[in-house]
Amino acid sequence: MTSTDSSPTPATTGPITDTAPVAVIGLGSMGAALARAFLGAGTPTTVWNRTTARAEALAAEGADLAPDLAAAVEAGTVVVTCLRDHQATRELLGALPAEAFAGRTVVVLASSTPAEARETQAWADQRGIRALLGAIMVPTPLIGTPQSLILYAGRRDVLDRSRATLEVIAPNSAYVGDDPGLAPLLDTAMLEVFFAGMTAFLHASAMVTAHGLEAAAFLPWAKEMLAILPDTFDGLAADVDAGSYPGTEDNLAMELAALTHMVTTSRGARVDSRLPELMHDLARQAVDAGHGADGWSRVVEVLRGPGDRA
Ligand SMILES: NC(=O)c1ccc[n+]([C@@H]2O[C@H](COP(=O)([O-])OP(=O)(O)OC[C@H]3O[C@@H](n4cnc5c(N)ncnc54)[C@H](OP(=O)(O)O)[C@@H]3O)[C@@H](O)[C@H]2O)c1
Incomplete structure (x- = not known):
C-alpha cells in the first residue's frame, strides 16, 4: 500500500451542499442507472454513448442528448464516465484535447484493477485533468437509493468538490484513501467474499439436493x-x-x-x-x-x- 491517507477505513461523505450539471458518458446498464438517478434528483444531465440508441432512450426520459463526446464534456461540470473498463475510458477521453476538460471534474466509475486505476490517475494527472476514481459496489437497482455504495480513492480534494453532486447516485459513499488503487482493491476483495460465499452455498446445495x-x-x-x-x-x-x-x-x-x-x-x-x-x-x-x-x-x-x- 502506498496510501498516505491515515487509514483505508471508510469515511462517510458529508451532507449535500450544492449541485452541478453533469454529463454521463457510457450508458450501459450502470451508466443508464446513474443518469436516471441524476435525472430523478432534478440534476441537469447530458448524456452521450458510443451507440447512440442508448443515449436516445435517456433523452426520452429528460436528459439532454449531446451530439458528440466533446459536447457532452462541455455540458458537464462533473463528467461521469461509466464505460466497460479503464482502457476504453482512457482511449475515449484521450481523443479530446486535455483543454476540453478544463474546469471540469471527471469521475471514472468503471471497474478495474489497482494497477489500472493508478495508470488512469497518472494519465489524468499528466494531462492536467482533475479526476476522481470510484468503484461501484451495488447493482443498478440500488443506484440513487440510501443503500447505494461507491468507494472513491485518489484525490480527496476532488471528491470534496463534487461530493454534493455524487451523493445523488450514492449517498452511502466512502473515501478509502489517496492511493487510487485502493478502491478497486477493496472492490475486488469484497467481491471475493461475495462470490466465495455464493459458490459455497451452491456447492452445499448441490450436495444436499443430491x-x-x-x-x-x-x-x-x-x-x-x-x-x-x-x-x-x-x-x-x-x-x-x-x-x-x-x-x-x-x-x-x-x-x-x-x-x-x-x-x-x-x-x-x-x-x-x-x-x-x-x-x-x-x-x-x-x-x-x-x-x-x-x-x-x-x-x-x-x-x-x-x-x-x-
Ligand atoms: N451493471 C452492474 O450491475 C455493475 C455493478 C458494479 C459495477 N459495474 C461496472 O460499471 C461499468 C459499466 O458496466 P455496465 O453494466 O454498464 O456495462 P455494459 O452494460 O456492458 O455497458 C458498457 C458501456 O461501455 C461502453 N463501451 C465499452 N467499450 C467502449 C469503447 N471502447 N468506447 C466507448 N464506449 C465503450 C458501451 O458502449 P456501447 O453501448 O456503445 O457498447 C456501454 O456504454 C463496468 O466497469 C462494470 O464493471 C457494473
Whole structure:
C-alpha cells in the first residue's frame, strides 16, 4: 500500500451542499442507472454513448442528448464516465484535447484493477485533468437509493468538490484513501467474499439436493452459519494483523477431519469436489508444516506462500 491517507477505513461523505450539471458518458446498464438517478434528483444531465440508441432512450426520459463526446464534456461540470473498463475510458477521453476538460471534474466509475486505476490517475494527472476514481459496489437497482455504495480513492480534494453532486447516485459513499488503487482493491476483495460465499452455498446445495433435500430446506441452516461469520471475521482479521494464529477455540488438525468429511460427502453425492478439496489442501499444507494446533487463520500464511508479495 502506498496510501498516505491515515487509514483505508471508510469515511462517510458529508451532507449535500450544492449541485452541478453533469454529463454521463457510457450508458450501459450502470451508466443508464446513474443518469436516471441524476435525472430523478432534478440534476441537469447530458448524456452521450458510443451507440447512440442508448443515449436516445435517456433523452426520452429528460436528459439532454449531446451530439458528440466533446459536447457532452462541455455540458458537464462533473463528467461521469461509466464505460466497460479503464482502457476504453482512457482511449475515449484521450481523443479530446486535455483543454476540453478544463474546469471540469471527471469521475471514472468503471471497474478495474489497482494497477489500472493508478495508470488512469497518472494519465489524468499528466494531462492536467482533475479526476476522481470510484468503484461501484451495488447493482443498478440500488443506484440513487440510501443503500447505494461507491468507494472513491485518489484525490480527496476532488471528491470534496463534487461530493454534493455524487451523493445523488450514492449517498452511502466512502473515501478509502489517496492511493487510487485502493478502491478497486477493496472492490475486488469484497467481491471475493461475495462470490466465495455464493459458490459455497451452491456447492452445499448441490450436495444436499443430491440427497433429496430442497435447497430451500437447507437455506435456514446455511443462514445459521452466515450469522456466525461476522464475529468469525473479527477474530480472523485480528489474527492476520497480529501475525499470530492461536488455536484456542479451533485447531487445524480438528478442522482437517471436517474438511475430509466434506470432500468425501461431495464425492459420494457425485458433486464436483474441487471447492472442499481446495480448503482441505490448504489445511493439509498447514498441518504438514507443523501448525496443526493453530487456528484456521493460519491458512493465510499458506495462501501468502513463500514468495514476494505485490
Ligand atoms: N451493471 C452492474 O450491475 C455493475 C455493478 C458494479 C459495477 N459495474 C461496472 O460499471 C461499468 C459499466 O458496466 P455496465 O453494466 O454498464 O456495462 P455494459 O452494460 O456492458 O455497458 C458498457 C458501456 O461501455 C461502453 N463501451 C465499452 N467499450 C467502449 C469503447 N471502447 N468506447 C466507448 N464506449 C465503450 C458501451 O458502449 P456501447 O453501448 O456503445 O457498447 C456501454 O456504454 C463496468 O466497469 C462494470 O464493471 C457494473
